[in-house]
Amino acid sequence: MGKKITIEPVTRVEGHGKVTININDKGEVEQSRLHIVEFRGFERFVQGRPYWEAPVLVQRLCGICPVSHHLASAKAIDVIVGAGTGTGLTPAGEKMRRLMHYGQIFQSHSLHFFHLAAPDLLFGYDSDPALRNVIGIAMANKELAVQAVLMRKFGQEIIKATAGKKIHGTGAIPGGINKNLSVAERDSFLKAADPNNADYMVKWAQGALDFFKGYYKKNKDFIDNFSYFPSNHMSLVRKDGALDLYHGVLRAVDADGRKVLHDVDYQDYLKYIREEVKSWSYMKFPYMMSMGKEKGWYRVGPLARLNTADFIPSPIAQKEFEEYKSLTGKVNNRCMHTHWARLIETIHAAEMIRDLLNDSDLQSDNLVTSGTRQARGVGVIEAPRGTLFHEYSVNNNDQITECNMIVSTTNNNEPMNRAVNFVAKAMMNGKKEITEGMMNAVEVAIRAYDPCLSCATHAYGQMPLEITLIDPNGMILDKKAK
């Protein structure tokens, strides 16, 4: 008799995402699905609002990386007020936003690594779930916990100094920024006693990467082969091919490294990207039109970015990038290497923050620019979790008439579903009993993408799981929770 397995991250009533796995009467996984169960309707209800509200409204999609939505929508609105497509701002305008963004990357990547990845690495994937969280870290290794807290704090303070608030700030406005960085604010980051200064953050970021590399040496087989499958990869890159998380052109490569999207202007993203709708998830499935629904799906995020970029424009991260490339080859399709790529980006973010803080343009009073009013604008940014698209059209009354967003985690929808399927088949095919370890493995595969499903599922390490075995007639055969 066949059966259906449901894995619901976070409890049933609170989950924003859940997994169902159908097993046929031979004990083989027939179908697996990651369902996203939340629907908000932002695209419709921002219609009619004045365009300048967009950067403060739409960021409330997500409290974990609000800066990404804040800046992506601000970049789209820049186009509408005639301030150019990402490069037309004043030096202070662009650099304040870059500082805000790299602060965001730094805090989000730190949060993910320490609160999410580190507990698994420190204690093991099958260790006591009660300890496998940030509190467990605090009890086992207080020094590491303090480092986790202070790294995240540093990023949050950078955001506060540039956006006005740590969460849901208001710094970016149409055509620029509403404040510069005072000398006192700058010095609070550059001259603070160790460890709370920018130089020390670079060192700590390197330490986090060393920690991971040490783990990799001992667990090479797992990190290399867990949930390993080929895919396309997409991200922004700077015009010269450098990693650039704030602005660039759209590039995608296939699983062998051939370019399939050739450094195109993202204002034209509708020429290249569509989304498929499936009845069983509120999250759509994006794909590149040139390759079709079946083959055009792609990954975004740290792993994808280090596949599309030719180099990293900061010395310590570049050195790590070269080592990473020499060990992993031209294109990296190994899911768990995302952690590695993320930590290289964390170093890059720390270096960028330090260099920007030393740039006197941040003390300029020339904050805003404008030009010929346009009817439509697209803003794209590399959020911590990957490429984020915002598009707005406005009418003559300055009201939004159309809004479209493809958020980072949506771009990773198909890859996450593939990952679930990969692991479910590898772990559950032909097995009589579904163990906690198997459920855990499915969760680990999803978690590598750092998904913002319900923000809750990824923010604090362990996702609580509930699993139900149901026969084809809907009878519950067994129920397990961990």
Add this chain to the structure above:
Amino acid sequence: MAKKIIATASLSGCFGCHMSFLDIDAKILDLIELVEFNKSPIDDIKKFTKQCDIGLIEGGCCNDENVHNLLDFRKNCKVLVSVGECAIMGGLPALRNMVPLQECLEEAYLNGPTVRDCNENKIIPNDPELPKILNKVYPCHEIVKIDYFLPGCPPTAELIWNALVTLATGAELKLPYESVRFD
């Protein structure tokens, strides 16, 4: 004095309030001394294992699962606190209350620029696995009794910390005038 037991939930919120909670930074190490966590995304406890003293709710209710969860929290927590604008008055998600739900769904799945020329079968997600969306987004106090409200989008880390300390020590929570605000 026995440690107070805390539970937290994010309903139809953005998790920003939980993030603001994390912004208490190093005090989180002190907090562990003061309270014990039960059901919360912060740990692995997915069902209430005992009666809790304090429940912190982020987000309003946009689907039937949110309502179930909120009722569960009311049942298991002596004191329930609405944390942030979404829990208090629906917040940004409640902007959809001015638009029929069907229009929101059609915009996202039928009419948006990246779907309108390729959703040939006019699919709008409707699988039985998906929870039922409510006609409106509801603030928590319209579903259950709420004992306290912490304003802000999100409430500052300092406010959340002060509230927890006063509740954990049994004192009455005082809201400074400047903390009563929308953003």
